[in-house]
Amino acid sequence: xxxxxxxxxxxxxxxxxxxxxxxxxxxxxxxxxxxxxxxxxxxxxxxxxxxxxxxxxxxxxxxxxxxxxxxxxxxxxxxxxxxxxxxxxxxxxxxxxxxxxxxxxxxxxxxxxxxxxxxxxxxxxxxxxxxxxxxxxxxxxxxxxxxxxxxxxxxxxxxxxxxxxxxxxxxxxxxxxxxxxxxxxxxxxxxxxxxxxxxxxxxxxxxxxxxxxxxxxxxxxxxxxxxxxxxxxxxxxxxxxxxxxxxxxxxxxxxxxxxxxxxxxxxxxxxxxxxxxxxxxxxxxxxxxxxxxxxxxxxxxxxxxxxxxxxxxxxxxxxxxxxxxxxxxxxxxxxxxxxxxxxxxxxxxxxxxxxxxxxxxxxxxxxxxxxxxxxxxxxxxxxxxxxxxxxxxxxxxxxxxxxxxxxxxxxxxxxxxxxxxxxxxxxxxxxxxxxxxxxxxxxxxxxxxxxxxxxxxxxxxxxxxxxxxxxxxxxxxxxxxxxxxxxxxxxxxxx
Amino acid sequence: xxxxxxxxxxxxxxxxxxxxxxxxxxxxxxxxxxxxxxxxxxxxxxxxxxxxxxxxxxxxxxxxxxxxxxxxxxxxxxxxxxxxxxxxxxxxxxxxxxxxxxxxxxxxxxxxxxxxxxxxxxxxxxxxxxxxxxxxxxxxxxxxxxxxxxxxxxxxxxxxxxxxxxxxxxxxxxxxxxxxxxxxxxxxxxxxxxxxxxxxxxxxxxxxxxxxxxxxxxxxxxxxxxxxxxxxxxxxxxxxxxxxxxxxxxxxxxxxxxxxxxxxxxxxxxxxxxxxxxxxxxxxxxxxxxxxxxxxxxxxxxxxxxxxxxxxxxxxxxxxxxxxxxxxxxxxxxxxxxxxxxxxxxxxxxxxxxxxxxxxxxxxxxxxxxxxxxxxxxxxxxxxxxxxxxxxxxxxxxxxxxxxxxxxxxxxxxxxxxxxxxxxxxxxxxxxxxxxxxxxxxxxxxxxxx
Numbered sequence: 001x002x003x004x005x006x007x008x009x010x011x012x013x014x015x016x017x018x019x020x021x022x023x024x025x026x027x028x029x030x031x032x033x034x035x036x037x038x039x040x041x042x043x044x045x046x047x048x049x050x051x052x053x054x055x056x057x058x059x060x061x062x063x064x065x066x067x068x069x070x071x072x073x074x075x076x077x078x079x080x081x082x083x084x085x086x087x088x089x090x091x092x093x094x095x096x097x098x099x100x101x102x103x104x105x106x107x108x109x110x111x112x113x114x115x116x117x118x119x120x121x122x123x124x125x126x127x128x129x130x131x132x133x134x135x136x137x138x139x140x141x142x143x144x145x146x147x148x149x150x151x152x153x154x155x156x157x158x159x160x161x162x163x164x165x166x167x168x169x170x171x172x173x174x175x176x177x178x179x180x181x182x183x184x185x186x187x188x189x190x191x192x193x194x195x196x197x198x199x200x201x202x203x204x205x206x207x208x209x210x211x212x213x214x215x216x217x218x219x220x221x222x223x224x225x226x227x228x229x230x231x232x233x234x235x236x237x238x239x240x241x242x243x244x245x246x247x248x249x250x251x252x253x254x255x256x257x258x259x260x261x262x263x264x265x266x267x268x269x270x271x272x273x274x275x276x277x278x279x280x281x282x283x284x285x286x287x288x289x290x291x292x293x294x295x296x297x298x299x300x301x302x303x304x305x306x307x308x309x310x311x312x313x314x315x316x317x318x319x320x321x322x323x324x325x326x327x328x329x330x331x332x333x334x335x336x337x338x339x340x341x342x343x344x345x346x347x348x349x350x351x352x353x354x355x356x357x358x359x360x361x362x363x364x365x366x367x368x369x370x371x372x373x374x375x376x377x378x379x380x381x382x383x384x385x386x387x388x389x390x391x392x393x394x395x396x397x398x399x400x401x402x403x404x405x406x407x408x409x410x411x412x413x414x415x416x417x418x419x420x421x422x423x424x425x426x427x428x429x430x431x432x433x434x435x436x437x438x439x440x441x442x443x444x445x446x447x448x449x450x451x452x453x454x455x456x457x458x459x460x461x462x463x464x465x466x467x468x469x470x471x472x473x474x475x476x477x478x479x480x481x482x483x484x485x486x487x488x489x490x491x492x493x494x495x
Numbered sequence: 496x497x498x499x500x501x502x503x504x505x506x507x508x509x510x511x512x513x514x515x516x517x518x519x520x521x522x523x524x525x526x527x528x529x530x531x532x533x534x535x536x537x538x539x540x541x542x543x544x545x546x547x548x549x550x551x552x553x554x555x556x557x558x559x560x561x562x563x564x565x566x567x568x569x570x571x572x573x574x575x576x577x578x579x580x581x582x583x584x585x586x587x588x589x590x591x592x593x594x595x596x597x598x599x600x601x602x603x604x605x606x607x608x609x610x611x612x613x614x615x616x617x618x619x620x621x622x623x624x625x626x627x628x629x630x631x632x633x634x635x636x637x638x639x640x641x642x643x644x645x646x647x648x649x650x651x652x653x654x655x656x657x658x659x660x661x662x663x664x665x666x667x668x669x670x671x672x673x674x675x676x677x678x679x680x681x682x683x684x685x686x687x688x689x690x691x692x693x694x695x696x697x698x699x700x701x702x703x704x705x706x707x708x709x710x711x712x713x714x715x716x717x718x719x720x721x722x723x724x725x726x727x728x729x730x731x732x733x734x735x736x737x738x739x740x741x742x743x744x745x746x747x748x749x750x751x752x753x754x755x756x757x758x759x760x761x762x763x764x765x766x767x768x769x770x771x772x773x774x775x776x777x778x779x780x781x782x783x784x785x786x787x788x789x790x791x792x793x794x795x796x797x798x799x800x801x802x803x804x805x806x807x808x809x810x811x812x813x814x815x816x817x818x819x820x821x822x823x824x825x826x827x828x829x830x831x832x833x834x835x836x837x838x839x840x841x842x843x844x845x846x847x848x849x850x851x852x853x854x855x856x857x858x859x860x861x862x863x864x865x866x867x868x869x870x871x872x873x874x875x876x877x878x879x880x881x882x883x884x885x886x887x888x889x890x891x892x893x894x895x896x897x898x899x900x901x902x903x904x905x906x907x908x909x910x911x912x913x914x915x916x917x918x919x920x921x922x923x924x925x926x927x928x929x930x931x932x933x934x935x936x937x938x939x940x941x942x943x944x945x
Binding site for chain 1: 522523525526528529530532533534535536537539540541543544546547550551554738739740742743745746747750751759760763764765766767769770771772773774775777778780781782785786787788803806807810834835836860863864865866867870871873875887898901902905913916917920923924927931
């Protein structure tokens with residue numbers, strides 16, 4: 001039974017339970033809701049909650065656990081000899097899973113009868129042909145043990161789904177009776193319902209923690225796997241980034257792929273530096289002008305216009321870098337002009353465009369911080385005869401400095417984590433160079449290219465993306481925590 | 496008395512309130528300069544915005560027009576239905592390769608019929624003018640109307656992307672010199688056809704509604720399928736992020752006790768808000784695809800990833816609007832006997848709703864424009880080619896999303912795709928603009944100041 005129908009059945013039971021629960025409670029009070037402890041709807045909700053929560057909980061746990069249990073049992077059926085050179089048990093398992101799904105779809109599409117799909121003595125070439133007829137993806141590596149495992153897998157999935165449906169419906173029905181037991185006038189339905197809702201709210205709030213745990217675990221597991229396949233010293237200290245296609249190791253046992261993070265970090269920092277060199281002066285002066293000089297009318301027009309820049313998706317900036325800024329820079333610095341630039345994609349291109357993207361980020365954060373400086377400090381400075389600019393330079397900015405530094409750090413963290421602009425605008429070559437008109441690449445751009453390429457998922461060439469992601473996560477997290485610490489510390493002074 | 500003796504301080508710096516001394520002048524100049532820096536910074540920001548929007552509009556508007564040519568095709572029975580049975584199975588056996596010569600012949604006949612002088616003497620020379628999609632279009636027509644075989648039927652087919660580029664000014668005679676797909680003589684012919692009205696530029700609906708096309712058929716590619724992909728993804732985000740975000744905010748704002756657990760949640764939310772979006776892509780790849788075996792490239796997975804990404808935004812804005820409901824409302828509700836839960840759900844939440852919806856729409860707009868995490872879960876490449884067959888297929892079948900489709904086009908080598916990418920950005924920005932305007936209207940219309 002598809003999960004969708006199962007969900008509908010449980011929801012239906014919950015709705016029926018609500019109506020019956022409400023009526024029973026009313027009837028037990030002789031039809032007068034004043035004799036009930038809670039409002040009648042709470043008795044209904046009590047039943048619904050007792051139907052839905054355990055049933056859905058069981059369903060989710062079952063669906064999450066099912067693949068592990070089944071694969072654990074099926075993988076025992078595959079002899080060790082089936083695992084070929086350069087392959088692994090997990091790849092073989094994926095093969096089994098695919099074949100099993102293929103069988104299922106072939107039966108559903110009418111290309112194969114159920115008996116044929118179950119037949120353990122089935123002819124291999126015949127089954128493969130039928131799977132192909134059914135339009136299923138079949139690799140030519142299906143062997144007899146794999147087919148057997150796939151048939152067992154399919155049978156187990158089917159029976160497991162059946163058991164799950166039975167169990168979930170049974171629990172839901174039990175929930176109806178459990179809830180109806182409470183449909184009596186003196187049952188404290190409201191308290192029970194409110195306590196459950198409160199737990200649901202806690203669960204929703206905990207998703208933030210779960211997300212962080214998910215990020216950290218998925219990064220750590222894959223990074224550890226990467227370092228098992230690839231020496232950590234090479235990753236951190238090798239100054240070249242040159243993944244070889246298809247991996248492999250040379251005569252000395254060193255991997256052929258050179259996956260040094262140094263050139264990527266250098267590209268990331270260089271581009272971020274240029275971006276900040278554009279965004280910080282413009283953003284800061286814009287914030288100063290808007291908060292100290294501009295009248296309310298100018299502010300009402302200019303501030304939203306700057307903020308529009310922040311609402312534009314980064315893919316737009318990426319395209320702008322690739323197709324507008326790059327050719328523009330080539331016109332000035334290219335072979336026809338100064339001769340410094342070879343191609344439109346370069347550190348400068350990506351840095352300039354990223355700077356434009358960060359202007360509103362810097363300006364609106366600094367704006368808030370400058371506005372938080374108390375007016376009394378400005379008035380004191382004016383009273384001593386300082387001009388407006390002197391007040392700003394010598395009183396307001398020093399007072400706002402920690403906050404502004406925090407804002408710049410946050411902007412830096414944004415710049416380091418930015419992906420689309422560098423993927424499109426910075427080029428693909430990893431280089432250690434000082435020339436800002438050369439193409440370089442960044443950590444984020446390489447995460448995209450290593451994970452969207454054709455590399456095998458279990459190879460160091462793909463897994464390196466997780467190590468890069470881990471580096472990125474740690475750097476940006478550190479910057480954010482540090483920036484928030486500075487901003488908080490500063491705010492305490494005036495509040 | 497000599498001049499030298501008159502050197503008292505008083506006469507040297509005779510100060511007047513009307514004449515400025517040098518120091519004041521300097522200070523005033525510095526003041527004016529400083530102000531100018533500010534003005535130029537704001538001007539620079541606005542200038543960049545104008546340049547950006549100008550680039551988008553000037554490059555992208557062209558994508559909404561497409562060049563079509565009208566051609567009369569003789570549906571030759573000898574080629575299309577050799578047995579003459581009009582049996583649909585037989586007709587289907589003829590592939591598009593069988594139709595290409597007929598379309599080319601149809602156009603070739605126009606040269607003679609209109610007395611155009613051109614050195615192009617062969618039917619095959621017409622290949623440069625006609626889109627590869629034309630043959631498929633004629634084939635679909637024949638399969639739908641087998642009884643028309645043997646007739647001459649007029650078709651409106653796409654021109655090749657080079658011809659389209661020529662009429663839009665993207666392809667010039669200079670650039671054609673290095674192009675092996677089209678020659679200047681073809682462009683002369685295009686000029687003649689344009690004068691005759693055989694080749695015409697028209698509004699291109701299929702760019703908005705159509706599917707992605709292969710690398711060599713830029714003229715056929717459209718955004719339609721990826722718009723649907725984005726739509727299904729946004730539905731997932733809305734269905735998950737709004738209830739979860741509101742529930743989490745209510746807990747944190749109204750019920751959470753001051754303890755370590757609450758602090759942990761708060762710290763996590765503020766950190767997640769600043770985690771680079773690509774890290775969420777890695778999370779989606781590792782958890783949803785590797786671990787939970789959800790289908791790759793599916794809008795459902797994209798929606799889940801974007802939900803996790805937008806949750807912090809929605810929680811932060813929801814908490815702000817819950818906070819802005821004055822405590823007197825809660826007190827009044829509690830005072831007449833409501834439970835705390837009733838006070839929140841019956842009184843505070845409805846009052847905070849406009850603010851919550853505004854924040855949610857802005858979060859959705861952010862999710863709609865996000866690209867990087869989608870690339871990692873495989874929503875990129877030549878995949879937005881089929882319309883979903885239903886609601887389940889819309890969620891589960893491989894699809895792209897608007898920004899990922901734009902990225903895909905930007906990567907392709909043919910400059911005709913660049914124009915499509917800009918055009919796609921216009922469509923994307925129209926969606927974002929609409930959502931933001933709705934958010935602003937909601938805020939203006941329902942916002943309450945207490």
